[in-house]
Amino acid sequence: MIPYGKQQLDSDDIAAVTAVLQSAWLTQGPQVPAFEQAISVLCGAKHAVAVNSATSALHIACLALDVGPGDLVWTSAISFVASANCALYCGATVDFVDIELNTGNMCVNALEAKLLIAKKTNTLPKVVIPVHFAGQPCNMAKIAQLAAEYGFKVIEDASHAIGAQYQGKAVGSCHYADICIFSFHPVKIITSGEGGMALTNQSDVARKMQLLRSHGITSETTEFNEESHGPWYYQQQLLGFNYRMTDLQAALGLSQSHKLSQFVTKRNKLAQQYQKLLAPFNRIMPLQVQADCYSSYHLFVVRLTGLSKTHHKACIEHLRGKDIIGHLHYIPIYLHPFYQQQGFQPGYCEQAERYYQQAVTLPLYPGLTLKQQSHIVQVLTDFLSNDL
CATH class of the missing domain: 3.40.640.10 (Type I PLP-dependent aspartate aminotransferase-like (Major domain))
Known part of the structure; x- marks a missing residue:
């Protein structure tokens, strides 16, 4: 796993x-x-x-x-x-x-x-x-x-x-x-x-x-x-x-x-490797890092374009079925039942909801290996290829 x-x-x-x-x-x-x-x-x-x-x-x-x-x-x-x-x-x-x-x-x-x-x-x-x-x-x-x-x-x-x-x-x-x-x-x-x-x-x-x-x-x-x-x-x-x-x-x-710099450097190297592996696939869009920023890459999030709501869910389920914990960070806060009880309704933040229908968090942590990354990308792209 x-x-x-x-x-x-x-x-x-x-x-x-x-x-x-x-x-x-x-x-x-x-x-x-x-x-x-x-x-x-x-x-x-x-x-x-x-x-x-x-x-x-x-x-x-x-x-x-x-x-x-x-x-x-x-x-x-x-x-x-x-x-x-x-x-x-x-x-x-x-x-x-x-x-x-x-x-x-x-x-x-x-x-x-x-x-x-x-x-x-x-x-x-x-x-x-x-x-x-x-x-x-x-x-x-x-x-x-x-x-x-x-x-x-x-x-x-x-x-x-x-x-x-x-x-x-x-x-x-x-x-x-x-x-x-x-x-x-x-x-x-x-x-x-x-x-x-x-x-x-x-x-x-x-x-x-x-x-x-x-x-x-x-x-x-x-x-x-x-x-x-x-x-x-x-x-x-x-x-x-x-x-x-x-x-x-x-x-x-x-x-x-004492290992903070080491951890962040490794996370950035892993993120760069993901970007290299994913570059040929125009349906997969990693979140961008702005020029004046250096990210700590707590998460590596991609947006999958052209998927229906059903297929978006199926993609994450497919990853998990292959022992890869794909995740989704986050549900727009105001869509939770508690906040809807405060009066918020779907449609309140258009881009947040569009993001929620596209985003997938891929595994990222210092102990992740390049072999595991290649496997993750292969499983993801195989699913998207079959979804065409």
Whole structure:
């Protein structure tokens, strides 16, 4: 069986976790700040806040930017549901922006058109969450320009994109955003088992996220609103959550972070090999990477043109029947039953729905071999040849 994604662990990773198991710390020890420091240095951001998942990171990021009831948050129509759910957790309302068909990323022209209408109707978003789909950064320069013009904050959902670059800067630098979010789920670029991180250059935002991840509690005497009762004393100052990352997770993530460049380089080489193998087949269109971007290639997604809905489904079933886990990232968020109950209907984002009828995710992870890639492409192209 060839999965669509898979973690790659080695003896160094195992040794790092074993060392924590043999130490005095399992939860809140030295590995968590060490992991945060490593990622902030890699990305060039001033602050990093580790949590137990990227979903948790998105949630506290919204709260740190004061998202709440009555606020509007916009995100991409094509993403995992967490990109939208995080705003609902805060009591805000969510809306969706259509995508570019050739990249899968938020379409800045669609965003600008939607903002023009929203300004006239006094329904501008408080926060926009662009998603760096499959590992390729969005057009962040244009999004930042629009943010300045229309007064919204920006949270980059870079769950797919640690190790990617935009205009020569590491994703996570927050050069064009208030906060950037990473995921360390096992199928992502590097893993901590489960885990996520929020990066920012704003010290007040970072401190608020630190409080929110741990019940809103502080033991810092300088932050108390009264004199300390004694060395045991702490204060809950916000309604926070138990979103902390453990030292076990952080040790694994820290060990994996040393191999980030190696993993991303291998993913790019595999993507180039796919593109070479698929080049003769004009019905198969890999998502494009823009000239000012370096993708981390969390996913390798192709669009299959000229297939009916039935044959699109049959193609993925055919791959799976040959022990190749073809997948589809993602269903347009607003087509899920929960969001249709909020009033969204099919047809809301035309390009997102067109993408959904064409997209197939092919396996991609550092351990994938060239022989396996050739087999995947052969199985796919055989199906399409028979479908003609």
